[in-house]
Amino acid sequence: LKIVVNEVPVPVAYGPAYEGERVRGEDIYLECGGGRTPMVEWVTSKPIDDVVDGLVTVNGPDVNEVSAGAKLPLAILVEVAGRQMQDDYEPILERQIHHLINYAQGVMHIGQRDIAWLRISKGAVEKGFRLEHIGKLLHAKLHQDFGRIFDKLQIKIYTSAEDVLAITAKAKEAYAARDSRVAGMTDESVDTFYSCLLCQSFAPSHVCVISPERTGLCGSYNWMDCKASFEINPLGPNQPVPKGQTLEPRLGQWKGVNEFVFKASRGAVDHYNFYSIISDPMTACGCMECISAILPLCNGVMTVNREFTEMTPCGMKFTTLAGTIGGGVTTPGFVGHSKYNITQRKFLAAEDGIKRLVWMPRSLKEEVSDLFNERANEIGIPDLLSRIADETIGTTEEEILPFLTEKNHPALSLDPLL
Ligand code: SF4
Ligand code: ZN
Structure with missing residues:
Protein backbone atom coordinates (compact mmCIF):
# COMPACT_ATOMS: atom_id res chain seq x y z
CA LEU A 1 0.00 0.00 0.00
CA LYS A 2 1.45 3.33 -1.06
CA ILE A 3 0.87 6.26 1.20
CA VAL A 4 -0.16 9.42 -0.60
CA VAL A 5 0.49 12.69 1.17
CA ASN A 6 -0.79 15.81 -0.50
CA GLU A 7 -0.53 18.54 2.07
CA VAL A 8 2.68 19.74 3.67
CA PRO A 9 1.67 20.10 7.31
CA VAL A 10 3.64 23.14 8.45
CA PRO A 11 2.33 26.38 10.02
CA VAL A 12 4.25 28.61 7.57
CA ALA A 13 3.91 29.18 3.83
CA TYR A 14 5.67 26.47 1.85
CA GLY A 15 6.99 26.28 -1.70
CA PRO A 16 9.90 26.90 -4.07
CA ALA A 17 9.24 30.65 -3.88
CA TYR A 18 10.93 30.74 -0.46
CA GLU A 19 13.98 28.75 -1.46
CA GLY A 20 16.44 31.62 -1.86
CA GLU A 21 15.24 33.52 1.19
CA ARG A 22 17.82 34.42 3.83
CA VAL A 23 17.41 34.62 7.59
CA ARG A 24 19.85 37.08 9.10
CA GLY A 25 20.93 38.94 12.25
CA GLU A 26 18.12 40.05 14.55
CA ASP A 27 15.70 37.88 12.64
CA ILE A 28 17.28 34.59 13.76
CA TYR A 29 15.44 32.69 16.47
CA LEU A 30 17.40 29.44 16.34
CA GLU A 31 20.65 28.58 14.61
CA CYS A 32 22.18 25.10 14.18
CA GLY A 33 25.39 24.02 12.45
CA GLY A 34 27.32 26.35 10.16
CA GLY A 35 30.42 25.94 12.30
CA ARG A 36 28.60 27.26 15.40
CA THR A 37 27.30 23.91 16.63
CA PRO A 38 27.56 20.37 15.24
CA MET A 39 24.85 19.55 12.71
CA VAL A 40 24.35 16.45 10.61
CA GLU A 41 21.73 15.05 8.29
CA TRP A 42 21.63 11.42 7.31
CA VAL A 43 19.24 9.18 5.41
CA THR A 44 19.61 5.48 6.10
CA SER A 45 17.60 2.35 5.30
CA LYS A 46 16.10 0.08 7.93
CA PRO A 47 14.23 -3.22 8.00
CA ILE A 48 10.57 -2.57 7.28
CA ASP A 49 9.43 -3.52 10.77
CA ASP A 50 11.75 -0.95 12.34
CA VAL A 51 10.07 2.00 10.65
CA VAL A 52 6.75 3.57 11.61
CA ASP A 53 5.66 5.67 8.68
CA GLY A 54 5.18 9.31 9.57
CA LEU A 55 6.72 9.03 13.02
CA VAL A 56 8.58 12.20 13.98
CA THR A 57 10.42 12.41 17.28
CA VAL A 58 12.29 15.35 18.74
CA ASN A 59 14.84 14.32 21.33
CA GLY A 60 16.22 17.25 23.30
CA PRO A 61 15.08 20.88 23.52
CA ASP A 62 12.80 22.19 20.76
CA VAL A 63 12.43 25.78 19.56
CA ASN A 64 9.85 26.67 22.19
CA GLU A 65 12.18 25.50 24.97
CA VAL A 66 15.01 27.89 24.10
CA SER A 67 15.05 31.68 23.93
CA ALA A 68 15.47 33.80 20.81
CA GLY A 69 19.02 33.80 19.47
CA ALA A 70 19.76 30.30 20.76
CA LYS A 71 22.15 27.88 19.10
CA LEU A 72 21.61 24.13 19.31
CA PRO A 73 23.36 21.06 17.94
CA LEU A 74 21.10 19.24 15.47
CA ALA A 75 20.87 15.82 13.89
CA ILE A 76 18.19 15.00 11.33
CA LEU A 77 18.06 11.25 10.99
CA VAL A 78 15.72 9.93 8.31
CA GLU A 79 15.03 6.19 8.37
CA VAL A 80 13.41 4.65 5.31
CA ALA A 81 12.20 1.18 4.44
CA GLY A 82 10.60 -0.54 1.50
CA ARG A 83 10.97 -3.37 -0.95
CA GLN A 84 12.22 -1.07 -3.72
CA MET A 85 14.60 0.79 -1.41
CA GLN A 86 18.33 0.33 -2.04
CA ASP A 87 21.31 1.75 -0.17
CA ASP A 88 22.23 3.53 -3.42
CA TYR A 89 19.17 5.72 -3.06
CA GLU A 90 20.06 7.04 0.40
CA PRO A 91 22.27 9.92 -0.82
CA ILE A 92 19.59 10.99 -3.29
CA LEU A 93 16.93 11.24 -0.63
CA GLU A 94 19.41 12.92 1.69
CA ARG A 95 20.27 15.66 -0.80
CA GLN A 96 16.58 16.63 -1.04
CA ILE A 97 16.68 17.79 2.59
CA HIS A 98 18.42 21.00 1.49
CA HIS A 99 15.73 22.40 -0.79
CA LEU A 100 12.79 20.81 1.02
CA ILE A 101 13.68 22.64 4.24
CA ASN A 102 14.37 25.83 2.29
CA TYR A 103 10.83 25.74 0.88
CA ALA A 104 9.49 26.67 4.34
CA GLN A 105 9.08 30.40 4.75
CA GLY A 106 11.42 31.76 7.41
CA VAL A 107 13.66 28.70 7.43
CA MET A 108 17.09 28.77 5.81
CA HIS A 109 19.21 25.73 5.04
CA ILE A 110 22.77 25.66 3.66
CA GLY A 111 25.16 22.78 3.13
CA GLN A 112 24.76 19.05 3.58
CA ARG A 113 26.02 15.98 5.42
CA ASP A 114 27.90 16.95 8.60
CA ILE A 115 28.44 20.56 7.50
CA ALA A 116 24.79 21.54 7.25
CA TRP A 117 23.54 24.88 8.57
CA LEU A 118 20.04 25.82 9.62
CA ARG A 119 18.38 29.05 10.72
CA ILE A 120 14.78 29.45 11.84
CA SER A 121 13.41 32.99 11.92
CA LYS A 122 11.46 34.65 14.71
CA GLY A 123 8.53 35.03 12.32
CA ALA A 124 8.39 31.29 11.67
CA VAL A 125 8.56 30.49 15.37
CA GLU A 126 5.73 32.99 16.08
CA LYS A 127 3.59 31.17 13.55
CA GLY A 128 4.23 27.94 15.44
CA PHE A 129 7.11 26.38 13.51
CA ARG A 130 8.87 23.75 15.63
CA LEU A 131 11.62 21.23 14.88
CA GLU A 132 9.02 18.48 14.44
CA HIS A 133 7.82 20.37 11.35
CA ILE A 134 11.13 19.61 9.69
CA GLY A 135 10.26 15.96 10.10
CA LYS A 136 6.68 16.48 8.91
CA LEU A 137 7.64 18.36 5.79
CA LEU A 138 10.34 15.81 4.91
CA HIS A 139 7.86 12.99 5.38
CA ALA A 140 5.24 14.67 3.19
CA LYS A 141 7.56 15.81 0.40
CA LEU A 142 9.76 12.74 0.21
CA HIS A 143 6.60 10.62 -0.11
CA GLN A 144 5.28 12.92 -2.82
CA ASP A 145 8.46 13.00 -4.86
CA PHE A 146 10.10 9.64 -4.13
CA GLY A 147 7.28 7.45 -2.85
CA ARG A 148 8.02 5.02 -5.65
CA ILE A 149 11.25 3.89 -4.05
CA PHE A 150 10.25 3.42 -0.42
CA ASP A 151 7.16 2.49 1.57
CA LYS A 152 7.78 3.90 5.02
CA LEU A 153 9.76 6.78 6.42
CA GLN A 154 10.34 8.11 9.94
CA ILE A 155 12.34 11.09 11.16
CA LYS A 156 14.27 11.39 14.39
CA ILE A 157 15.54 14.81 15.37
CA TYR A 158 18.16 15.26 18.09
CA THR A 159 19.36 18.46 19.74
CA SER A 160 21.71 17.26 22.47
CA ALA A 161 25.41 17.40 21.67
CA GLU A 162 25.94 13.82 22.80
CA ASP A 163 23.29 12.37 20.45
CA VAL A 164 24.34 14.58 17.56
CA LEU A 165 27.99 13.56 17.84
CA ALA A 166 27.08 9.87 18.07
CA ILE A 167 24.92 10.10 14.92
CA THR A 168 27.61 12.11 13.14
CA ALA A 169 30.14 9.36 13.79
CA LYS A 170 27.86 6.75 12.19
CA ALA A 171 26.88 9.05 9.34
CA LYS A 172 30.56 9.66 8.54
CA GLU A 173 31.08 5.94 8.08
CA ALA A 174 28.18 5.89 5.64
CA TYR A 175 29.54 8.93 3.77
CA ALA A 176 32.93 7.27 3.41
CA ALA A 177 31.34 4.07 2.13
CA ARG A 178 29.36 6.06 -0.46
CA ASP A 179 32.42 8.02 -1.56
CA SER A 180 34.43 4.85 -2.00
CA ARG A 181 31.93 3.43 -4.48
CA VAL A 182 33.65 5.38 -7.25
FE1 SF4 B 1 24.06 18.93 -7.39
FE2 SF4 B 1 25.70 19.19 -5.32
FE3 SF4 B 1 26.27 20.30 -7.67
FE4 SF4 B 1 24.26 21.27 -6.19
S1 SF4 B 1 26.43 21.27 -5.68
S2 SF4 B 1 24.24 20.94 -8.40
S3 SF4 B 1 23.47 19.36 -5.29
S4 SF4 B 1 26.15 18.12 -7.21
ZN1 ZN C 1 24.73 24.26 -4.72
Whole structure:
Protein backbone atom coordinates (compact mmCIF):
# COMPACT_ATOMS: atom_id res chain seq x y z
CA LEU A 1 0.00 0.00 0.00
CA LYS A 2 1.45 3.33 -1.06
CA ILE A 3 0.87 6.26 1.20
CA VAL A 4 -0.16 9.42 -0.60
CA VAL A 5 0.49 12.69 1.17
CA ASN A 6 -0.79 15.81 -0.50
CA GLU A 7 -0.53 18.54 2.07
CA VAL A 8 2.68 19.74 3.67
CA PRO A 9 1.67 20.10 7.31
CA VAL A 10 3.64 23.14 8.45
CA PRO A 11 2.33 26.38 10.02
CA VAL A 12 4.25 28.61 7.57
CA ALA A 13 3.91 29.18 3.83
CA TYR A 14 5.67 26.47 1.85
CA GLY A 15 6.99 26.28 -1.70
CA PRO A 16 9.90 26.90 -4.07
CA ALA A 17 9.24 30.65 -3.88
CA TYR A 18 10.93 30.74 -0.46
CA GLU A 19 13.98 28.75 -1.46
CA GLY A 20 16.44 31.62 -1.86
CA GLU A 21 15.24 33.52 1.19
CA ARG A 22 17.82 34.42 3.83
CA VAL A 23 17.41 34.62 7.59
CA ARG A 24 19.85 37.08 9.10
CA GLY A 25 20.93 38.94 12.25
CA GLU A 26 18.12 40.05 14.55
CA ASP A 27 15.70 37.88 12.64
CA ILE A 28 17.28 34.59 13.76
CA TYR A 29 15.44 32.69 16.47
CA LEU A 30 17.40 29.44 16.34
CA GLU A 31 20.65 28.58 14.61
CA CYS A 32 22.18 25.10 14.18
CA GLY A 33 25.39 24.02 12.45
CA GLY A 34 27.32 26.35 10.16
CA GLY A 35 30.42 25.94 12.30
CA ARG A 36 28.60 27.26 15.40
CA THR A 37 27.30 23.91 16.63
CA PRO A 38 27.56 20.37 15.24
CA MET A 39 24.85 19.55 12.71
CA VAL A 40 24.35 16.45 10.61
CA GLU A 41 21.73 15.05 8.29
CA TRP A 42 21.63 11.42 7.31
CA VAL A 43 19.24 9.18 5.41
CA THR A 44 19.61 5.48 6.10
CA SER A 45 17.60 2.35 5.30
CA LYS A 46 16.10 0.08 7.93
CA PRO A 47 14.23 -3.22 8.00
CA ILE A 48 10.57 -2.57 7.28
CA ASP A 49 9.43 -3.52 10.77
CA ASP A 50 11.75 -0.95 12.34
CA VAL A 51 10.07 2.00 10.65
CA VAL A 52 6.75 3.57 11.61
CA ASP A 53 5.66 5.67 8.68
CA GLY A 54 5.18 9.31 9.57
CA LEU A 55 6.72 9.03 13.02
CA VAL A 56 8.58 12.20 13.98
CA THR A 57 10.42 12.41 17.28
CA VAL A 58 12.29 15.35 18.74
CA ASN A 59 14.84 14.32 21.33
CA GLY A 60 16.22 17.25 23.30
CA PRO A 61 15.08 20.88 23.52
CA ASP A 62 12.80 22.19 20.76
CA VAL A 63 12.43 25.78 19.56
CA ASN A 64 9.85 26.67 22.19
CA GLU A 65 12.18 25.50 24.97
CA VAL A 66 15.01 27.89 24.10
CA SER A 67 15.05 31.68 23.93
CA ALA A 68 15.47 33.80 20.81
CA GLY A 69 19.02 33.80 19.47
CA ALA A 70 19.76 30.30 20.76
CA LYS A 71 22.15 27.88 19.10
CA LEU A 72 21.61 24.13 19.31
CA PRO A 73 23.36 21.06 17.94
CA LEU A 74 21.10 19.24 15.47
CA ALA A 75 20.87 15.82 13.89
CA ILE A 76 18.19 15.00 11.33
CA LEU A 77 18.06 11.25 10.99
CA VAL A 78 15.72 9.93 8.31
CA GLU A 79 15.03 6.19 8.37
CA VAL A 80 13.41 4.65 5.31
CA ALA A 81 12.20 1.18 4.44
CA GLY A 82 10.60 -0.54 1.50
CA ARG A 83 10.97 -3.37 -0.95
CA GLN A 84 12.22 -1.07 -3.72
CA MET A 85 14.60 0.79 -1.41
CA GLN A 86 18.33 0.33 -2.04
CA ASP A 87 21.31 1.75 -0.17
CA ASP A 88 22.23 3.53 -3.42
CA TYR A 89 19.17 5.72 -3.06
CA GLU A 90 20.06 7.04 0.40
CA PRO A 91 22.27 9.92 -0.82
CA ILE A 92 19.59 10.99 -3.29
CA LEU A 93 16.93 11.24 -0.63
CA GLU A 94 19.41 12.92 1.69
CA ARG A 95 20.27 15.66 -0.80
CA GLN A 96 16.58 16.63 -1.04
CA ILE A 97 16.68 17.79 2.59
CA HIS A 98 18.42 21.00 1.49
CA HIS A 99 15.73 22.40 -0.79
CA LEU A 100 12.79 20.81 1.02
CA ILE A 101 13.68 22.64 4.24
CA ASN A 102 14.37 25.83 2.29
CA TYR A 103 10.83 25.74 0.88
CA ALA A 104 9.49 26.67 4.34
CA GLN A 105 9.08 30.40 4.75
CA GLY A 106 11.42 31.76 7.41
CA VAL A 107 13.66 28.70 7.43
CA MET A 108 17.09 28.77 5.81
CA HIS A 109 19.21 25.73 5.04
CA ILE A 110 22.77 25.66 3.66
CA GLY A 111 25.16 22.78 3.13
CA GLN A 112 24.76 19.05 3.58
CA ARG A 113 26.02 15.98 5.42
CA ASP A 114 27.90 16.95 8.60
CA ILE A 115 28.44 20.56 7.50
CA ALA A 116 24.79 21.54 7.25
CA TRP A 117 23.54 24.88 8.57
CA LEU A 118 20.04 25.82 9.62
CA ARG A 119 18.38 29.05 10.72
CA ILE A 120 14.78 29.45 11.84
CA SER A 121 13.41 32.99 11.92
CA LYS A 122 11.46 34.65 14.71
CA GLY A 123 8.53 35.03 12.32
CA ALA A 124 8.39 31.29 11.67
CA VAL A 125 8.56 30.49 15.37
CA GLU A 126 5.73 32.99 16.08
CA LYS A 127 3.59 31.17 13.55
CA GLY A 128 4.23 27.94 15.44
CA PHE A 129 7.11 26.38 13.51
CA ARG A 130 8.87 23.75 15.63
CA LEU A 131 11.62 21.23 14.88
CA GLU A 132 9.02 18.48 14.44
CA HIS A 133 7.82 20.37 11.35
CA ILE A 134 11.13 19.61 9.69
CA GLY A 135 10.26 15.96 10.10
CA LYS A 136 6.68 16.48 8.91
CA LEU A 137 7.64 18.36 5.79
CA LEU A 138 10.34 15.81 4.91
CA HIS A 139 7.86 12.99 5.38
CA ALA A 140 5.24 14.67 3.19
CA LYS A 141 7.56 15.81 0.40
CA LEU A 142 9.76 12.74 0.21
CA HIS A 143 6.60 10.62 -0.11
CA GLN A 144 5.28 12.92 -2.82
CA ASP A 145 8.46 13.00 -4.86
CA PHE A 146 10.10 9.64 -4.13
CA GLY A 147 7.28 7.45 -2.85
CA ARG A 148 8.02 5.02 -5.65
CA ILE A 149 11.25 3.89 -4.05
CA PHE A 150 10.25 3.42 -0.42
CA ASP A 151 7.16 2.49 1.57
CA LYS A 152 7.78 3.90 5.02
CA LEU A 153 9.76 6.78 6.42
CA GLN A 154 10.34 8.11 9.94
CA ILE A 155 12.34 11.09 11.16
CA LYS A 156 14.27 11.39 14.39
CA ILE A 157 15.54 14.81 15.37
CA TYR A 158 18.16 15.26 18.09
CA THR A 159 19.36 18.46 19.74
CA SER A 160 21.71 17.26 22.47
CA ALA A 161 25.41 17.40 21.67
CA GLU A 162 25.94 13.82 22.80
CA ASP A 163 23.29 12.37 20.45
CA VAL A 164 24.34 14.58 17.56
CA LEU A 165 27.99 13.56 17.84
CA ALA A 166 27.08 9.87 18.07
CA ILE A 167 24.92 10.10 14.92
CA THR A 168 27.61 12.11 13.14
CA ALA A 169 30.14 9.36 13.79
CA LYS A 170 27.86 6.75 12.19
CA ALA A 171 26.88 9.05 9.34
CA LYS A 172 30.56 9.66 8.54
CA GLU A 173 31.08 5.94 8.08
CA ALA A 174 28.18 5.89 5.64
CA TYR A 175 29.54 8.93 3.77
CA ALA A 176 32.93 7.27 3.41
CA ALA A 177 31.34 4.07 2.13
CA ARG A 178 29.36 6.06 -0.46
CA ASP A 179 32.42 8.02 -1.56
CA SER A 180 34.43 4.85 -2.00
CA ARG A 181 31.93 3.43 -4.48
CA VAL A 182 33.65 5.38 -7.25
CA ALA A 183 37.16 4.78 -5.90
CA GLY A 184 38.20 2.29 -8.55
CA MET A 185 36.67 4.15 -11.48
CA THR A 186 38.31 6.52 -13.95
CA ASP A 187 36.88 9.19 -16.22
CA GLU A 188 38.32 7.33 -19.19
CA SER A 189 36.43 4.17 -18.27
CA VAL A 190 32.96 5.62 -18.93
CA ASP A 191 31.54 7.44 -21.92
CA THR A 192 28.76 9.14 -19.99
CA PHE A 193 28.95 11.65 -17.16
CA TYR A 194 25.92 13.03 -15.29
CA SER A 195 24.60 16.50 -14.75
CA CYS A 196 23.29 17.91 -11.50
CA LEU A 197 20.99 20.89 -11.82
CA LEU A 198 19.67 20.83 -8.27
CA CYS A 199 21.38 24.11 -7.41
CA GLN A 200 20.11 26.17 -10.32
CA SER A 201 17.44 27.67 -8.08
CA PHE A 202 20.27 29.43 -6.22
CA ALA A 203 22.82 29.82 -9.03
CA PRO A 204 20.81 29.83 -12.27
CA SER A 205 23.78 29.47 -14.64
CA HIS A 206 25.52 26.79 -12.58
CA VAL A 207 25.70 23.26 -13.90
CA CYS A 208 27.56 20.52 -12.06
CA VAL A 209 28.78 17.79 -14.36
CA ILE A 210 29.89 14.81 -12.33
CA SER A 211 32.41 12.28 -13.52
CA PRO A 212 33.78 9.26 -11.68
CA GLU A 213 36.90 11.25 -10.77
CA ARG A 214 35.18 14.51 -9.95
CA THR A 215 32.40 14.19 -7.42
CA GLY A 216 29.89 17.01 -7.04
CA LEU A 217 31.37 20.06 -5.33
CA CYS A 218 28.89 19.71 -2.46
CA GLY A 219 30.26 16.23 -1.74
CA SER A 220 26.73 14.80 -1.74
CA TYR A 221 26.64 13.32 -5.22
CA ASN A 222 29.14 11.18 -7.02
CA TRP A 223 28.81 9.53 -10.44
CA MET A 224 27.11 6.44 -8.97
CA ASP A 225 24.60 8.55 -7.06
CA CYS A 226 23.71 10.51 -10.18
CA LYS A 227 23.30 7.30 -12.14
CA ALA A 228 20.91 5.96 -9.49
CA SER A 229 19.07 9.27 -9.36
CA PHE A 230 18.52 9.16 -13.12
CA GLU A 231 17.18 5.63 -12.86
CA ILE A 232 14.67 6.68 -10.21
CA ASN A 233 13.71 9.92 -11.88
CA PRO A 234 14.48 9.99 -15.62
CA LEU A 235 13.19 13.55 -15.99
CA GLY A 236 14.99 14.81 -12.88
CA PRO A 237 18.05 16.98 -12.29
CA ASN A 238 20.61 14.23 -12.97
CA GLN A 239 20.75 13.60 -16.69
CA PRO A 240 23.27 11.51 -18.60
CA VAL A 241 25.83 13.67 -20.38
CA PRO A 242 27.60 11.89 -23.23
CA LYS A 243 31.26 12.94 -23.12
CA GLY A 244 31.62 13.06 -26.86
CA GLN A 245 34.94 13.99 -28.38
CA THR A 246 37.78 14.68 -25.94
CA LEU A 247 38.94 18.26 -26.59
CA GLU A 248 41.51 18.74 -23.82
CA PRO A 249 42.64 15.51 -22.16
CA ARG A 250 45.03 17.28 -19.78
CA LEU A 251 42.52 19.94 -18.68
CA GLY A 252 39.51 17.63 -18.77
CA GLN A 253 37.27 19.07 -21.45
CA TRP A 254 34.82 17.22 -23.68
CA LYS A 255 32.66 18.37 -26.56
CA GLY A 256 29.52 16.66 -25.30
CA VAL A 257 29.94 18.19 -21.85
CA ASN A 258 30.42 21.69 -23.31
CA GLU A 259 27.27 21.33 -25.37
CA PHE A 260 25.30 20.17 -22.37
CA VAL A 261 26.61 22.96 -20.14
CA PHE A 262 25.84 25.59 -22.79
CA LYS A 263 22.24 24.45 -23.03
CA ALA A 264 21.68 23.86 -19.33
CA SER A 265 23.18 27.25 -18.39
CA ARG A 266 20.97 28.87 -21.02
CA GLY A 267 23.99 30.11 -22.92
CA ALA A 268 25.82 31.60 -19.93
CA VAL A 269 28.71 29.10 -19.89
CA ASP A 270 29.97 27.42 -23.06
CA HIS A 271 32.82 25.33 -21.68
CA TYR A 272 34.81 24.48 -18.57
CA ASN A 273 37.61 22.20 -17.50
CA PHE A 274 37.35 19.42 -14.93
CA TYR A 275 41.00 19.21 -13.88
CA SER A 276 42.28 22.79 -13.84
CA ILE A 277 42.19 25.70 -11.42
CA ILE A 278 43.89 28.12 -13.85
CA SER A 279 42.28 27.44 -17.22
CA ASP A 280 38.52 27.97 -17.11
CA PRO A 281 37.80 25.87 -14.02
CA MET A 282 34.35 24.46 -13.35
CA THR A 283 31.70 26.89 -12.14
CA ALA A 284 30.39 26.81 -8.58
CA CYS A 285 27.17 27.40 -6.68
CA GLY A 286 27.26 28.05 -2.96
CA CYS A 287 27.42 24.47 -1.70
CA MET A 288 31.08 23.55 -2.11
CA GLU A 289 32.72 21.68 0.74
CA CYS A 290 36.11 23.21 -0.10
CA ILE A 291 37.56 26.02 -2.19
CA SER A 292 41.02 25.95 -3.72
CA ALA A 293 42.86 29.15 -4.58
CA ILE A 294 46.25 29.73 -6.14
CA LEU A 295 49.12 31.12 -4.03
CA PRO A 296 51.47 32.66 -6.63
CA LEU A 297 54.35 33.40 -4.25
CA CYS A 298 54.46 29.75 -3.17
CA ASN A 299 53.95 28.48 -6.71
CA GLY A 300 51.14 26.39 -5.27
CA VAL A 301 47.54 26.01 -4.33
CA MET A 302 45.74 26.14 -0.97
CA THR A 303 42.42 24.57 -0.15
CA VAL A 304 40.06 25.48 2.66
CA ASN A 305 36.98 23.66 3.93
CA ARG A 306 33.72 25.33 4.94
CA GLU A 307 34.18 24.57 8.63
CA PHE A 308 37.40 26.61 8.78
CA THR A 309 36.23 30.14 9.48
CA GLU A 310 39.60 31.87 10.01
CA MET A 311 41.76 33.81 7.54
CA THR A 312 43.61 31.86 4.84
CA PRO A 313 46.84 32.61 2.92
CA CYS A 314 44.94 33.83 -0.17
CA GLY A 315 43.79 36.78 1.91
CA MET A 316 40.16 35.66 2.16
CA LYS A 317 38.09 33.62 4.58
CA PHE A 318 35.90 30.80 3.31
CA THR A 319 32.73 32.92 3.31
CA THR A 320 34.36 35.67 1.22
CA LEU A 321 35.78 33.09 -1.16
CA ALA A 322 32.38 31.44 -1.50
CA GLY A 323 30.79 34.80 -2.25
CA THR A 324 33.47 35.51 -4.86
CA ILE A 325 33.21 32.28 -6.82
CA GLY A 326 29.69 31.06 -6.04
CA GLY A 327 27.67 32.79 -8.72
CA GLY A 328 27.76 30.17 -11.43
CA VAL A 329 30.62 31.72 -13.39
CA THR A 330 34.11 30.46 -14.12
CA THR A 331 36.69 32.16 -11.87
CA PRO A 332 40.28 31.38 -12.97
CA GLY A 333 42.53 30.83 -9.96
CA PHE A 334 39.70 29.49 -7.81
CA VAL A 335 37.69 26.28 -7.83
CA GLY A 336 35.06 24.70 -5.61
CA HIS A 337 35.23 20.97 -4.90
CA SER A 338 34.32 18.28 -2.43
CA LYS A 339 36.59 17.02 0.33
CA TYR A 340 36.73 13.62 -1.28
CA ASN A 341 37.87 15.18 -4.56
CA ILE A 342 41.17 16.18 -2.93
CA THR A 343 42.03 12.50 -2.84
CA GLN A 344 40.77 11.66 -6.33
CA ARG A 345 43.55 11.17 -8.84
CA LYS A 346 42.39 13.85 -11.26
CA PHE A 347 42.25 16.61 -8.63
CA LEU A 348 43.90 19.67 -10.25
CA ALA A 349 45.70 17.23 -12.54
CA ALA A 350 46.41 19.98 -15.07
CA GLU A 351 48.53 21.75 -12.42
CA ASP A 352 50.27 18.59 -11.13
CA GLY A 353 47.60 17.63 -8.61
CA ILE A 354 48.36 17.26 -4.92
CA LYS A 355 52.02 18.15 -5.52
CA ARG A 356 50.74 21.74 -5.76
CA LEU A 357 48.97 21.71 -2.41
CA VAL A 358 50.90 23.95 -0.06
CA TRP A 359 48.31 24.86 2.58
CA MET A 360 45.23 23.27 4.17
CA PRO A 361 43.60 23.76 7.57
CA ARG A 362 44.95 21.25 10.05
CA SER A 363 41.53 19.68 10.63
CA LEU A 364 41.08 19.07 6.91
CA LYS A 365 44.51 17.46 6.72
CA GLU A 366 43.49 15.11 9.50
CA GLU A 367 40.15 14.37 7.91
CA VAL A 368 41.53 13.37 4.51
CA SER A 369 44.81 11.90 5.74
CA ASP A 370 44.20 8.18 5.07
CA LEU A 371 43.25 8.55 1.43
CA PHE A 372 45.63 11.44 0.90
CA ASN A 373 48.56 9.36 2.11
CA GLU A 374 47.59 6.60 -0.32
CA ARG A 375 47.75 9.10 -3.20
CA ALA A 376 50.99 10.57 -1.87
CA ASN A 377 52.48 7.08 -1.80
CA GLU A 378 51.40 6.48 -5.37
CA ILE A 379 53.23 9.59 -6.57
CA GLY A 380 56.34 8.68 -4.61
CA ILE A 381 56.14 11.40 -1.93
CA PRO A 382 54.77 9.46 1.05
CA ASP A 383 55.37 12.30 3.52
CA LEU A 384 53.73 14.98 1.38
CA LEU A 385 51.03 15.75 3.93
CA SER A 386 53.60 16.72 6.53
CA ARG A 387 55.22 19.13 4.05
CA ILE A 388 51.94 21.00 3.56
CA ALA A 389 51.54 24.07 5.76
CA ASP A 390 48.49 24.79 7.90
CA GLU A 391 47.26 27.60 10.16
CA THR A 392 49.72 26.65 12.89
CA ILE A 393 52.54 27.47 10.45
CA GLY A 394 50.95 30.62 9.08
CA THR A 395 48.00 32.25 7.35
CA THR A 396 49.84 34.39 4.79
CA GLU A 397 51.99 33.37 1.85
CA GLU A 398 55.00 35.09 3.43
CA GLU A 399 54.55 33.14 6.66
CA ILE A 400 54.34 29.72 5.04
CA LEU A 401 57.02 30.07 2.35
CA PRO A 402 60.00 29.50 4.71
CA PHE A 403 58.31 26.30 5.98
CA LEU A 404 57.75 25.06 2.42
CA THR A 405 61.37 25.81 1.59
CA GLU A 406 62.65 24.05 4.69
CA LYS A 407 60.48 21.00 3.92
CA ASN A 408 61.56 21.05 0.28
CA HIS A 409 57.92 21.09 -0.79
CA PRO A 410 57.57 19.73 -4.36
CA ALA A 411 55.54 22.75 -5.55
CA LEU A 412 58.62 24.92 -5.30
CA SER A 413 60.39 22.99 -8.05
CA LEU A 414 57.38 22.61 -10.38
CA ASP A 415 56.82 24.75 -13.48
CA PRO A 416 55.70 28.28 -12.63
CA LEU A 417 51.98 28.25 -11.92
CA LEU A 418 51.33 31.51 -13.75
FE1 SF4 B 1 24.06 18.93 -7.39
FE2 SF4 B 1 26.27 20.30 -7.67
FE3 SF4 B 1 24.26 21.27 -6.19
FE4 SF4 B 1 25.70 19.19 -5.32
S1 SF4 B 1 26.43 21.27 -5.68
S2 SF4 B 1 23.47 19.36 -5.29
S3 SF4 B 1 26.15 18.12 -7.21
S4 SF4 B 1 24.24 20.94 -8.40
ZN1 ZN C 1 24.73 24.26 -4.72
